[in-house]
Amino acid sequence: MTTTRTPDTLRRILDYSSRADPYPLYAELRRTPVARQEDGSYVVSTYRALMDLLHDPHLSSDVRNLSRPMEAAESRTTPPFINMDPPEHDRLRRMAMRHFGPPHTPGLVAGMEGDLTATVSGLIDGFAGREEIDIVDDFAYPFPVTVICHLLGVPREDEPRFRVWVNDIVDSIDYDPRTDPKEKLDKGVQARVDLHRYLGGLLEQRHGRPGGEDLLSRLANDDGPDGRMTDEEIVATANLLLIAGHETTVNLITNGMLTLLRHPQVLRRLRDEPDLVVPLVEELLRYEPPVHIIPWRAAYSDITVDGTVIPKGSQIMLMLASGSRDPDRFHDPDRFDPDRRDNQHLGFGSGIHLCFGGPLARLEAQIALTGLVRRLDHPRLAADPPPYRRSPVLRGPIHLNVQQGQGAQ
Amino acid sequence: MTSAENLQAFKRDGRIVVVGASLAGLRAAEALRTEGFTGSLTMIGDESGEPYDRPPLSKQVLTGWVPADGTTLPRRRDVDAEWLLGVPAGGLDLATNRVRLTDGREIPFDRVLISTGVRARPWFVESEAALEGVFVVRTREHAEGLQRALSAGPSRVLVIGAGFTGSEIASICRERDIPVTVAELAPAPLVGALGAMIGEVASDLQRAHGVDLRCGVKVTRLEGDAQGRFRRAHFDDGSTIDADVAVVALGGIRNTDWLTGSGLAAGPWGIACDTGCRALTLDGLVTDDVFAAGDVARCPNPVYEYRLISLEHWANAVEQAEIAAHNMVSGQADRWPHLSLPVFWSIQFGVNIKSVGVPTFADEVVVAQGSVADRRFVAAYGYQGRVTAAVSFNNAKWLDHYRQLIETAAPFPPPCPTPDQPADMKPVPVDFPGPQLLAQGATVVVTGHDPGERRVTAAQQHHR
Amino acid sequence: MRVVVDLSRCQGYAQCAFLAPDAFRMHGEEALMYDPTPDDARREQVLRAAAACPVQAILVDRLEGRDAPAKASAS
Numbered sequence: 036m037t038t039t040r041t042p043d044t045l046r047r048i049l050d051y052s053s054r055a056d057p058y059p060l061y062a063e064l065r066r067t068p069v070a071r072q073e074d075g076s077y078v079v080s081t082y083r084a085l086m087d088l089l090h091d092p093h094l095s096s097d098v099r100n101l102s103r104p105m106e107a108a109e110s111r112t113t114p115p116f117i118n119m120d121p122p123e124h125d126r127l128r129r130m131a132m133r134h135f136g137p138p139h140t141p142g143l144v145a146g147m148e149g150d151l152t153a154t155v156s157g158l159i160d161g162f163a164g165r166e167e168i169d170i171v172d173d174f175a176y177p178f179p180v181t182v183i184c185h186l187l188g189v190p191r192e193d194e195p196r197f198r199v200w201v202n203d204i205v206d207s208i209d210y211d212p213r214t215d216p217k218e219k220l221d222k223g224v225q226a227r228v229d230l231h232r233y234l235g236g237l238l239e240q241r242h243g244r245p246g247g248e249d250l251l252s253r254l255a256n257d258d259g260p261d262g263r264m265t266d267e268e269i270v271a272t273a274n275l276l277l278i279a280g281h282e283t284t285v286n287l288i289t290n291g292m293l294t295l296l297r298h299p300q301v302l303r304r305l306r307d308e309p310d311l312v313v314p315l316v317e318e319l320l321r322y323e324p325p326v327h328i329i330p331w332r333a334a335y336s337d338i339t340v341d342g343t344v345i346p347k348g349s350q351i352m353l354m355l356a357s358g359s360r361d362p363d364r365f366h367d368p369d370r371f372d373p374d375r376r377d378n379q380h381l382g383f384g385s386g387i388h389l390c391f392g393g394p395l396a397r398l399e400a401q402i403a404l405t406g407l408v409r410r411l412d413h414p415r416l417a418a419d420p421p422p423y424r425r426s427p428v429l430r431g432p433i434h435l436n437v438q439q440g441q442g443a444q
Numbered sequence: 445m446t447s448a449e450n451l452q453a454f455k456r457d458g459r460i461v462v463v464g465a466s467l468a469g470l471r472a473a474e475a476l477r478t479e480g481f482t483g484s485l486t487m488i489g490d491e492s493g494e495p496y497d498r499p500p501l502s503k504q505v506l507t508g509w510v511p512a513d514g515t516t517l518p519r520r521r522d523v524d525a526e527w528l529l530g531v532p533a534g535g536l537d538l539a540t541n542r543v544r545l546t547d548g549r550e551i552p553f554d555r556v557l558i559s560t561g562v563r564a565r566p567w568f569v570e571s572e573a574a575l576e577g578v579f580v581v582r583t584r585e586h587a588e589g590l591q592r593a594l595s596a597g598p599s600r601v602l603v604i605g606a607g608f609t610g611s612e613i614a615s616i617c618r619e620r621d622i623p624v625t626v627a628e629l630a631p632a633p634l635v636g637a638l639g640a641m642i643g644e645v646a647s648d649l650q651r652a653h654g655v656d657l658r659c660g661v662k663v664t665r666l667e668g669d670a671q672g673r674f675r676r677a678h679f680d681d682g683s684t685i686d687a688d689v690a691v692v693a694l695g696g697i698r699n700t701d702w703l704t705g706s707g708l709a710a711g712p713w714g715i716a717c718d719t720g721c722r723a724l725t726l727d728g729l730v731t732d733d734v735f736a737a738g739d740v741a742r743c744p745n746p747v748y749e750y751r752l753i754s755l756e757h758w759a760n761a762v763e764q765a766e767i768a769a770h771n772m773v774s775g776q777a778d779r780w781p782h783l784s785l786p787v788f789w790s791i792q793f794g795v796n797i798k799s800v801g802v803p804t805f806a807d808e809v810v811v812a813q814g815s816v817a818d819r820r821f822v823a824a825y826g827y828q829g830r831v832t833a834a835v836s837f838n839n840a841k842w843l844d845h846y847r848q849l850i851e852t853a854a855p856f857p858p859p860c861p862t863p864d865q866p867a868d869m870k871p872v873p874v875d876f877p878g879p880q881l882l883a884q885g886a887t888v889v890v891t892g893h894d895p896g897e898r899r900v901t902a903a904q905q906h907h908r
Numbered sequence: 909m910r911v912v913v914d915l916s917r918c919q920g921y922a923q924c925a926f927l928a929p930d931a932f933r934m935h936g937e938e939a940l941m942y943d944p945t946p947d948d949a950r951r952e953q954v955l956r957a958a959a960a961c962p963v964q965a966i967l968v969d970r971l972e973g974r975d976a977p978a979k980a981s982a983s
Contacts (some may be wrong), residue, residue: 042717138937141934144927269917310952394926398956426916501940507941510944518909789915796937
């Protein structure tokens, strides 16, 4: 069941030096699909084992079910539904979904296509005449931030304020007490408190003003079949959607552009076949997903997966990006193939916690990549690999400098 | 020639006839071509027109959203077949390897696949069944007629039979704000398939949506007016109900009559097969050139003590078609057994009901997750201490876990608690109205994920 | 265009109903009803919906009307 090598493999994966290419280490990890670590936690890395666990009702997302209490950045704030179990998770997700998707609001995301296209066009207009563009700062970050601010009802001009908090929160997601300074966690805790307070302030203004189109207004004033969310629940939900709504999409778009520039024949095809962007984004979600790891889940009771019994209370780390590269599930998994059939990737997870905003992320990435590929003039990478963000969980380049213009030929 | 050479010659220019051009027939034809069969392929079907999908007929077609002729099945590939449609098969001669059509034509074959499916069981009095306003729902013509009748704004619809189809039709009536009475001989809807506990949930669901549900009653007579229009139904308790439309939803009859005298093990129960979809003879010997797939096939399932089970399930038709097609063009050593667990769904009253396994193969049932009152739950079924089936109401994302429990013969009731387990989780007798399945003993474990690697091994039994 | 959904695989993720709301509709929280013959004008949306299905249960026609079988002659 256990190899002595695995703990070392995990440590190397989490180490920043492997950020540009963790995939060979994932392959090493998959030799032990369910690997017990020295501290008693488990790392799961094969497609089948991950799928089984994500559909296993004994896998808990509630930190209180860990036998060794974990210091989490959420310790001083109400957790969002992503860190809850049924029936509470289901109730809160259903209440949030009422204002975002089917069955209550089915046309919202599809109806955003025009606005998304206009936002993308506007950003790319700004590239005219520039020889070098940072795909992250100039495009992949501002685009989803604009979208999620509008959707939630957060003033776009407040972005410099919440950006600091979001960065600290994202930094604290993979906090490891063995190797990280306590300050990393403390900053995350404080940032959550600050962001909660900020969102709470916005929520205050929404009360008693029904009719607002943004999510905060609708959550504040809606009485659906499940009743109304408490203010704490609304803030926790908004907090989740604000962070997840752009921190992941920025990686998806940036990883997408990076992958296309590394596969110029696919980039050329995409210019000629606009429909290709649809399966291409699915393949990106498999090949270079924005979320690599679910850092912790808890065994609510003993869980048997792939022949290994994970004892009740154990902490479980789910290596989603490894599962999507598993050769036992995907033919030639290290090849980027936008024509891949039956692509049931783990890019958005699976089961009841499947990414809440997946449909919007897909549409954003499809429109963004189509716009970039159509309008950038002979783009090429300034550096390969590009510099990466710290996080092994939400993995992507921190900058992606791309040169364009005839000189690029 | 060696048998390998024979097989290659057959794959190259043999003759395959598929009798029954619906879902299973079409998917088998596609799979045959994908498997590399380049010989002649003939598709025989009693209905005219291209193969179409049936589940929407009792759902989105009856709501008026989708036209009845709008459910033609998409194609996965070109099948390059000769289509003989609109004429049913009348006989099968295994001495000369020919299919006889009812118009007298004879179609020779080297191998034949039988996928003739089921037809709706008609109302038992022919003259009453012929009344205007009396419907069954199996074909698109049926669905179109019923849709038109529902659009005309009937004062009341009577649904006879509260199985899945009857319940779905009742649900559509309520959605269209049409008064509906459901008459069921059993004590509750769905009880024959899912047992008394779920039956009670289904009863509550129907009544909560305004269905006039009458259980434990039998409709004895359908009465028409002078113009031959259905007007009133009589029950065995002496009561009557006035309605303009009656939907007879009493299940199906397997289309095996044409095989009488063929020497195959075919009857009202279907066509007995092995797990490789090869038909058995009346003597119970396996044939090599006759295959069956879909609603009409009756295959043994090792998980259920090798019982012969026939299923009117969509996925079963698709999977058997692919297994049968593979085996028709493969040598003995390369053949695949069909070992998937049955999966079924029904959409009614805003609830997605799904099942995995064989719920009738159970003696106890327990709500393992969720809340029955909220109509969001998973119920696990057990037989002599092992999990044999599960049914979910708006909780389908968990069902794969229960499929695994069934395949690994996991103990029943599931011993490990889950976060949303009901506080009073306690197994109750499953209580089917029909004759109980009685058996004991062997349990098996299914392994492998791809059709080509699915295998059965014996396993020790769990005891409580 | 022609579409069929393998509802025995469907787990009610509703990704299709987000991306092509005219062709795929949720009936309650989890049950899917869909138009098996959506208008060609919705093609782009339907392809998006099919690609997004987490269990790949949506089959869109690959032939578009070729190989339509002829009705048997009534001889």
